[in-house]
Amino acid sequence: MSNREPTIMVTDDEKSIRNSLREILEFEDYRVIEAESGDQIFEILSDESVDLMLLDIKMKGMDGIEVLTRLKEENYRFPVIMISGHGNIEIAVEATKKGAFDFIQKPPDLNRLLVSVRNALDQQRLSEENRNIRSQLPEVPEIIGESPAIKKIKKTIDKVAKTNSRVLVTGENGTGKELVARWIHEKSQRSSGAFVEVNCAAIPTELLESELFGHEKGAFTGAHDQRIGKFEQGDGGTLFLDEIGDMSADAQAKVLRALQESAIIRVGGSKKISVDVRVIAATNKDLIEEIEAGNFREDLYHRLNVIPIHVPPLRKRREDIPALAKRWLNHLAEEDVLFSAVSFSDEGLEALKQQHWSGNVRELQNAVERLGLLAEDDIIGAEDVESMTRTPKKKSDQTDDLLDQKTTFQGFKESAERLFLLRKLEENDWNISQTAEAIDIQRSHMYNKMKKYNIER
Template sequence: MQQDNTENHSPDHPIVWIVDDDASIRWVLNESLEDRPYQVRSFDSAFEALRLLPTERPTVVISDVRMPGMDGLEFMEAIHEHDKDIPVIIMTAHADLDTAVKSFQSRAFEYLPKPFEIDDALMIIDRAVKRQLSGGKRVRKVKQTKQPLNIIGSAPAMQEVFRILGRVSQLDVTVLITGETGTGKELVARALYELSSRSNRPFVAINTAAIPRDLLESELFGHEKGAFTGAHTQRVGRFEEANGGTLFLDEIGDMPVDLQTRLLRVLNDGTFYRVGGKTPIKTDVRIVAATHQNMQELVKQGRFREDLLYRLNVIRIKVPALRERREDILPIVRYYLTEEAKSYGLEEKRLSKAVEKYLVELPWPGNVRQIRSLCTWLTIMAPDKTVHMEDLPLELQNGSEPLAMSAGGASASEDSDDWETPLRSWAKHFLNAGRTELHTEAEKIFEKALIEVAMKHSMNHRQKAAQLLGWGRNTLTRKTQALGLDD
């Protein structure tokens, strides 16, 4: 079925095609584009759109991925076979790394995970139209990855990680990965490597915080025989080992300042000297760095070179903490329960409903690494196939209280009208843990919940959400930024 709003627009105006089997998405985008000088056509299937392609050239196409008959990636291929310069924006409610990567490798203009903010979608459409009208050309199609990539995440914060990974997968740029300890920064670094054109060359990782300062220089750059006491033979460093491939510098914020200077020189001209050496060595490596620290704060403290940060921070990927993506906790737990069972040759464990609810509400300060350790423990120690509350480690039962528990100990229902009882219980746990600033912390949680509900109710239309909350749009923007909801 085809719909359009062309009656109000000149035939010379840009043509936007919306292709999605979800009528609500077509309607929202159609209505939102009413005020723009575009001719908009809506289709409920890729086949309907392709029938019109011989007689009409769209300026921009925005398409869903999962549709009956022909999916969005196949549709994009068909569009580009007809005209490789038509920008196609890919939407999906089932965002994962594989879809993001395949979208960009198939020359998608942009990747838009659902649910999305209408303002963001309009901005991307406007940008695509502007590029087309200015005569811009699409980048070439790049090779498809063959590696299975086991990064789990359906939360919006992880979808942004996938979008960036897909965008930079074939670009030989330096990347800085940030995130708390245990969030999976090295996994993201390995994904960058596996997706890159350097995937058939070495991946070399070094944790700069784990190597003593007086040995780190030799580890990175190697040394000549006799360079220092104990240097009985020549040694190749990590830069030489990684030549042609990727060098992953973990915990880059802990690198001594004098070595930062040497690293900057390598980034500038691609050459270095071994310790005690006099001959410059040329190297060709892609640098991926990671840190759990606030790099700007380290620069202010004089502990990290600002010019080096600029060279490392070409593309930044922020890996979210688990508390920022609670919908991913159970899929991650299930994945590691399967993997640990395979690793130890034991029966795979299953979680009871009570345990599932409990785990989702834990704070997880150790993030994914803590979950993996728990899954190893449960695989080995839990007596039965199904894991019950009493099977959890004592420190997890007693030391990490869930965020929102009812007075009886069970999780409060999301649909319950009695929100005061779990709030009182949460406040009690908060104070019993010796923490302070109860009102400040509760206010953040309260406002975050209200904003998320209002945004969902308004289908992510920021102006309508602000009206529902009784705020101005600027107030909503300020609060979402302060609460980290815009990350």
């Protein structure tokens, strides 16, 4: 809503009611337009900008509830105050569920009506200001974390974003490789251009070339029209090649040529088309191993790996987990009021840090949503976390955790010993005598070890 006087549409099939409401509102310096039926409402809305609607429930033809439903379906954002001489609680509840701002009975109390109008217009103005502010902010979520690894990534992004250098982002699934790519684009001089994403693993090999480079009409069966590929769509912007390690050898060769020549040829075409696109690639694979296995071109690797950025798994940066969990819970609360009263206890956050998170940030987000919905109380504690988030670890993962967490030889030795005893007790169904015999120690020593390491079934 700008500085102009607000426009209010008064809808009622009785002319006397419309005249009465017009007089009241124009006296308060509002601009008023009228409609006597649902059909006329939408005819006027095709030409007029409206800030508020006073909508009668009982009208000939389309009634007020039907009009309100259609307004919401067609994404009209202005508030609606329902007015009815036949008002009852059921109708008021239904109107509110459909999105009405308020419900007033006829004949309307003058002060009550004007207060509702002012409140509705104030809310509309604030909503519009918020939308304008949000439209000026980047839609890319913040990279959360203050661990040394995340600080290094943020610093690298700030440094390389201003250049056109190609970037290769590596890391396990769910670590946030796409988010890194989006922030490089957002902070670059190309931010006003397109950010075009291609998931190389999700597109069948026979279609990937057409997806990347486009095709001419009639290039192959089903090519009824010319198609612009992702390289051309990203012209002036950024092309993000996700899961590059899954690209076929043939597609690798053509991508290499496109990078060398800064030009592409559409499938079925012969003309070279120049493209100005910055390429950021990502993979969860070790491309050096893929090169040695003959699955990835070494020359393409060197073209892509100008600036390497590795995003570590959550188990390598556990100190970031509480901030990530709280931020995601806040995000859920913004989307759904069910999450607004829920929070983590310090013990709950500490318990989150102890989980393995083989699915990384993606798994953590799912767990936070599950905890927010299913936790017994509004405070998510350690017991909630342990009962609802525990995931199995591979043996090698558990050893990696010990290596990451323990900084002294004694600490590692004791933790490894505890892990060994737990494993053997589980293998022997917690029969202590049988376990002691299996690992060749005395039963009394077994009890002492269990007491020392606080091991209980």
